[in-house]
Amino acid sequence: MQLSFFTELPGTALSSLLSADVLGALQRLRARLAVGTVDLSHATADALTTLHEAGVPVTAWLLLERGDGYFPTAFNGPQALARLDALLTLRAEYGLRFDTIGLDVEPPLPEVLSALSSPLTQALRWRKRRELGTSEADSRAFTTRVTTAGLALERYVLPVSLDESSASRRGWTERLGLLPVREGTAVPMLYTSLMGPLGVGLLDAYVPGAQLVGVGSTGGGLDDAPKLGWDALERDLRLVAAHGADARIFSLEGCVAQGFLPKLEALLADGVKPWRPGLATRRAAAVLRGLSRWVAS
DSSP: OOEEEEEOOOHHHHHHHOOHHHHHHHHHHTOOEEEEOSOOSHHHHHHHHHHHHTTOOEEEEEOOOGGGTSSOBTTOHHHHHHHHHHHHHHHHHHTOOOOEEEEEEOOOHHHHHHHHHOHHHHHHHHHHOOOOTTHHHHHHHHHHHHHHTTOEEEEEEOGGGGGOSBTTBOHHHHHHTBOOOOOSEEEEBOOTTTSGGGHHHHHHHHOTTOSEEEEEOSSOSSOOSOOOOHHHHHHHHHHHHHTTOEEEEEOHHHHHHTTOHHHHHHHHHHOOOOOOOOHHHHHHHHHHHHHHHHHHO
C-alpha cells in the first residue's frame, strides 16, 4: 500500500507544520502531499518550495475563496477558472514544481455545511434539483488549461457520484450541482468519520475499482464531527489494503497532532494486514448503495 496525505492549512501554518521530523517521515513513507490552496500567498509558495526541495511530490488541490463557494461547482465556473489562473501565475512567479492539480468535486460550500447539520433536509433539496447551468463549457475550459500547463488532474469525488450509470445520465452531478469534469483520476472520499454506523461497510462497498481512496478524517477540515483515533484509522487502512488500493489520509495536520506518523511508518514496515467487515455490515451497505444508484437514475 502507498500512503499519501491531504492538508488544508494556509501557507504560514503549513510551513510551521513542515518540521524536519515531518518532512523526514514523508520522505520515508515516499508520500505525496495534496496541498489545499487556502491562500495563494508568498507563504504558500515557500511551503511548496520546501516540499519540493525535500523531494516530496505535491498536488495543488484547488480551493476557492469561501465567498466564491470554496469548491469549484456547476455554479461558479468563472471563479474556478480565475482561481486556476491565479494558481498557475503563482507557479510561474515562484518556479513551483507541483505536477498535479487536485479538483474537489463537491456541492457548494453552504450546501455541504447544511448536509452535515441536517442531512435529510438537504438530501430532499438535492433530490428535487435539476440544473447544470453553463458548467459544461467551464468544465472543458478547466480541463484544457490544466492539460496545456502540462499538469495531471485528480478529482476528489463523493462516492455516490460513482453510482451514475453513464455520463449522459448524471443524477447526482445535476442534483448536487457538481462540476462535470470527467478527466483525470477519480479519488472517492470515503471518510468513515462522516459516514455513520455503516461507515466501514460503505468504505468496503466503494473501494473496489478505485486505485486511490481518501480516508479519514484525523483532524482539520470544515466539519466538527469526531475524528478518527488510531484504531479506526488502522482499520480503514487495512480494509483499503484488502482491496489492493492505495490511501490518501485527510489530514497530515491531524496525523501530526495525534502522533500517527511513526505508527504509519511501522504499519507499512510490518505489512498492512487486510481486513473486511462482517457479512451483515456489507449487506446493509449494499442496500444503501442500491438506493444511491436509484437516486442517480
